Amino acid sequence: MNQSDLPDRFPIPFANGATSTTIRTLPTAHQTASSTDAPASLEDGFPIECFTPEGSGGVPPNGKDLNAILKWLSEQAQWNQAGGPALFDATFASAIGGYAKGAKLASSATNGVEWLNLVDGNTTDPDGVSAANWARVGIPAAQLGTNGYEKRASGVLEMWGQISIGQDSSATVSFASLFPELTISAIYNVQISWVDSSISSGSVQGSSGISTPSAGGFTIYNDGTGRVHHWRALGA
Missing domain, CATH: 2.60.40.3940 (Immunoglobulin-like)
Known part of the structure; x- marks a missing residue:
């Protein structure tokens, strides 16, 4: 690829102006469907009810869920396009089983410092007092x-x-x-x-x-x- 192949950046996230009538928080775990709503989730995506004909008990996808996932993804894409750094997050680290070997995180305590992870499954905070297996990479x-x-x-x-x-x-x-x-x-x-x-x-x-x-x-x-x-x- 070439630098000229760079796609257009997101000036704002998708569904940036959406309200509670057109968007809702996308849950992580499976949600039980009702006769009128089959919520999407990170676990299921759109559930089986959304792929079942209505005449057979199916429920159409909810546009709120589509707006939610596209907004979430475009927010992350915009952050990356703007050069936003990756920062340590204890909840995220626990959810993914720790950061992978080779991961780089920006320091939240010292500007210009990055941390390089040396082991798989690292859940320690590189800026914390119990940090382990992180190598400091500064800007000389x-x-x-x-x-x-x-x-x-x-x-x-x-x-x-x-x-x-x-x-x-x-x-x-x-x-x-x-x-x-x-x-x-x-x-x-x-x-x-x-x-x-x-x-x-x-x-x-x-x-x-x-x-x-x-x-x-x-x-x-x-x-x-x-x-x-x-x-x-x-x-x-």
């Missing part, structure tokens, strides 16, 4: 320079920079982007390393320290002569 990004960052496809975020601090003083480093809140502990597991500049002879002037980092930054304490501190943060 970077800003290089004296102060910059690198966001890796694995979800690891690295940031670095430098800051000048006066004698016996302190300064707060604010990260350009918060470290993703994947778990509570992840906020406090950001690893910080830093060095302070040296005098011309190469010996470090005074001593320094840092506060416990958070998802948004940390504080550097400068003891001694004012100088430039170089820092690096790594976390997820």
Whole structure:
């Protein structure tokens, strides 16, 4: 096929303006037919009564059901045509026996992140605390320079920079982007390393320290002569 073979998109779903007199919710399970109505369902489609002559006890198909299934299908088609993502749904996962190996779902918690399912029958929420057998697939990004960052496809975020601090003083480093809140502990597991500049002879002037980092930054304490501190943060 060619790109030129792309069919027309649905600007609105089929039966978009239907009311209760022309459409009804399509049930999943079989519905018992009456002498005047033989409801369709996902289980049966249109039931046998709709294929039986009226003279033999049959009941014509109900137009409400036809509108219902065509609206449902066209809503899904429109979502796909618009590039809508697939998101985790616990009820759906249970109904289908879990997501198949190779399924991809967009993260509901972090923009730009997708989850790749590694096993068949996976019913765990990839964004949840009990997630299992999902591989994170992110969108790499970077800003290089004296102060910059690198966001890796694995979800690891690295940031670095430098800051000048006066004698016996302190300064707060604010990260350009918060470290993703994947778990509570992840906020406090950001690893910080830093060095302070040296005098011309190469010996470090005074001593320094840092506060416990958070998802948004940390504080550097400068003891001694004012100088430039170089820092690096790594976390997820």
